[in-house]
Amino acid sequence: MKVSIRQLIGLFTMALIALSISTAPAHAESTTQTVTILGGVIDEQHTLGSQDPYTEASTDNGETWNPAYLVGEHPWGFVEGTNSWLNCGPTVYDCLGQTSLYRYRFFVPETYASPTLDAAFIVDNLGVITLNGTEISPGQVEGNWGTGGPIDVTSMMRSGWNELQVTLVDQGGLAGINYRLVISLQSEEEVIVAPPGSEPIQISYNANGGTMSKLSDLYKIGDPGFSLPIPDRAGWIFLGWFTDPTEGSQVPDTNYVPASTSTLHAHWVRAQQEAFSLANTGGDMAVPFITGLVLIGLGFFVARSRKII
Incomplete structure (x- = not known):
């Protein structure tokens, strides 16, 4: 044949x-990847006056960054899930009457979809909250402010490194921020956080x-x-x-x-x-x-x- x-x-x-x-x-398969960041939490590993494991602060308009501090209680209470405020110094009496920056950074995989952010803040006194330079807050907010649940941040988020930043303006008395962030997206890979000093x-x-x-x-x-x-x-x-x-x-x-x-x-x-x-x-x-x-x-x-x- x-x-x-x-x-x-x-x-x-x-x-x-x-x-x-x-x-x-x-x-x-892509699954829901969720990261929850609490600013801040005092526990056995992170005591009052010690450095926060997630948040960095700057007092020179971002020229230099150092870990923010866990400063404990504040008369305005706490965001749910937290038990400490944060300050650029080790007490709520530090950084008074000045503008300070706070940031939290995280790495998003190259392939992802449907990113959302659920944020809750208490700022003393005034704060502008941005994600990669785009305002999340409606301009400058005072005291308690939040997104009211997950919001779509597709236009703000990007693959690679992302930065959520708070520009805090203090008007005397006490100073600091308190927050909870829940970042969620669909991806095969996890979201990675960048601790201070990384x-x-x-x-x-x-x-x-x-x-x-x-x-x-x-x-x-x-x-x-x-x-x-x-x-x-x-x-x-x-x-x-x-x-x-x-x-x-x-x-x-x-x-x-x-x-x-x-x-x-x-x-x-x-x-x-x-x-x-x-x-x-x-x-x-x-x-x-x-x-x-x-x-x-x-x-x-x-x-x-x-x-x-």
């Missing part, structure tokens, strides 16, 4: 389809057998993304940077914005093999292997055809 060119093409196509199905990456973010490079012109980079939150270096390894082709030495997820080579201090790992394939990247494993499948599968299938088909004859 003769095998036509059309049959050969059909067999080759079927083999490639089967291979593509077997190696298709498995994508996690800058600069250090990205280290594991060349994985290659050579590098540098071993690490430093990134300041809010700066543009940067290009990753290209390592060299004789006889090998560089496939890219991944989050694991042998598997993991690949990160972009350009405009890379890191979420936290971490190490990236180079992946390689021998130069004589043109690699097919398998996103679900982080590994590689070379052309000779794929070609072998196709030829085996073709041989089986021809042998079977001859037997039937």
Whole structure:
């Protein structure tokens, strides 16, 4: 029995389809990712007068930032879920009669949908609340203010680093802020918070057998993304940077914005093999292997055809 060119093409196509199905990456389903931030909470780990684990404060219009302080009670009470106010100093009597900035920063995955923010604030005395420079509050608010439930912040939020900021104007007496934030969105990945003192973010490079012109980079939150270096390894082709030495997820080579201090790992394939990247494993499948599968299938088909004859 003769095998036509059309049959050969059909067999080759079927083999490639089967291979593509077997190696298709498995994508996690998007779920609701929620982060609740309370400013502030005094407990065994965070005592009165100590630094808040989430909020930073500035008294020089954002030139320098330091952790805000847990200052305890205030005559105006607390936002639900909290038991302490925050101040740029360790008591409610600090930073009087001046303008102070407070910020909270968080990292949103590259792919997300339906972001909302549910916020409640008490400010002493006046405050303007913004997300990435866009006002959430209706101008300057006084005392208690909130969003009244989750609001759509699609036009304000972005993938990468986001910053919620309060510009606080004190008019004497006592000073500070008290707040609760609930950030929610649909994504396969979690939202990451940036505690005070997390800058600069250090990205280290594991060349994985290659050579590098540098071993690490430093990134300041809010700066543009940067290009990753290209390592060299004789006889090998560089496939890219991944989050694991042998598997993991690949990160972009350009405009890379890191979420936290971490190490990236180079992946390689021998130069004589043109690699097919398998996103679900982080590994590689070379052309000779794929070609072998196709030829085996073709041989089986021809042998079977001859037997039937």
